[in-house]
Amino acid sequence: MNWELPADFSDRYGPWALIAGGSEGTGEAFARRLAREGINSVLLARRQAPLDALAADIRAEHGVEVRTASVDLGHADAAAMAAELTEDLDVGLVIFNAGATIRFNYFPEWPEEDLLALVNMNCRTTTLFAHRFAPRLIQRGRGGLVLVGSVAGFAGSTHQSVYNASKAYDWVLAEGLWRELGIYGVDAIAMVIGATDTPSHRRMGADLSAHSPMEAADVADEALANLHNGPTYVVGEHNRAASEFILTPHNRGAIVSSMSESSAGIAGDEMLPMSSR
Template sequence: MNLAEKYGPWALISGASEGTGSAFARRLAGEGINLILIARREGPLKELADELTATHDVECVTATIDLAKPDAIDAIKAVSEGREVGLFIANAGGDPNGTGFFQTDIQNWVDLVTRNVMTVLLCCHHFGGAMRERRRGGIILVGSGACYGGASGLGVYSGTKAFDLCLGEGLWAELRRYDVDVLNLILGRTDTPEFRRHLASRGAPVPAGLASPEDVARVGLERLPHGPVHNWGLEDDEQGRMPQSAATRRDRILAMEAAMQDLKMPK
């Protein structure tokens, strides 16, 4: 699959400075796709952009944007203006708090919700709407297995990822007839600098069997045309540790769509 031909000349990646975000950027640059790279830290972003422009014949634009700010979407629109963004990859959105609900200031949880829910929602509406009009494009929402249920210390994080999962499934149902692909890429433990920092802060050893960011980027782009869900490490029809397989969730959406035909739901 020629990604540039299928999705267009530009991709926008949030959380692009390291880990899975930078892996997506390197893979897409290798496919000849120009990049808009967004993260909070300017230094790593510039280093990545310099590397990619020196290695590949692509253009890289960077923007240091705090996605937890209510006006983040305005900055994202400004940096992408005039560029046909055919791929939007929402890769930012980990939980930097790592505490129980009552062990940190409430504003930290509000920031997490803004970053993982509101900014993602606004970006999907902005870029997905343009893709719908062009009748081509792709959206990857990088999620977590935490989306399938809460746990101690994960209530807010799990809630935000559950929202993204349902949003992505709904977008897949709406946009598939416009040749726009949508994928919820549901990850498990992944060997990112952020995860290693989290382990180090607790004196925990690095566990075996971590997914590599490079494999995440490769599989995510391979599975994008086959949304709405890919559960990391599982085949499409394999439930494994998840409540439902990806195929079961897809069938559920299609069944709901058929059941609501008489309601004349908007498409």
């Protein structure tokens, strides 16, 4: 589907967008689509070289401004650094796109530091970014705050239980902010995406073939066209169909088992049966 952005998009969400997790995948796709609308971007990620390469490409193709900064988004001061880096800019759109899972494994086999990294990124840092930028968006009386979530947050699962739980946190946080910031004309939204073909998933060796993975550019197009459709928007017709099943009052055990089968498949693992005890 060809998603057209609203006619007032640039006025409402420009002139600057901040994208946390903006070096590749969906973050890159967001930056490229926004540049087509004439919106400048500040791109944050841990690795400077991919950021700079992307920024140069976008500048050359679209003639917009692009700033980059190497920021470890799991660091305690990440939100404060982002606020300082953009203090001279009129930021109308904040997209927190970071926080993908970093491994698939049964819970006891996860290193403690990896569990804490997920919680820090998806809960602590997300909260602080929202807290830093919400007042600025309120002051300007328009704009958007996007917390990019995952269909994994709709239910618990084996192999990525903490990741699912942290994404559920983001989802509920965004819904509360949708109601609060909406009073001031600001669109806050939980933008929920499903399986997406990204470099990070390829590096992990995740098998997404059974989950109709979307292209990152298609995710960005649909997401940006629906910023006003909060509090939660699920990207992809097939993902919306799945979420309707998950969010209806079926037996939660069956839903968790189904999610766990999917997680095991992505991890290339065999789902062990539960004890009959």
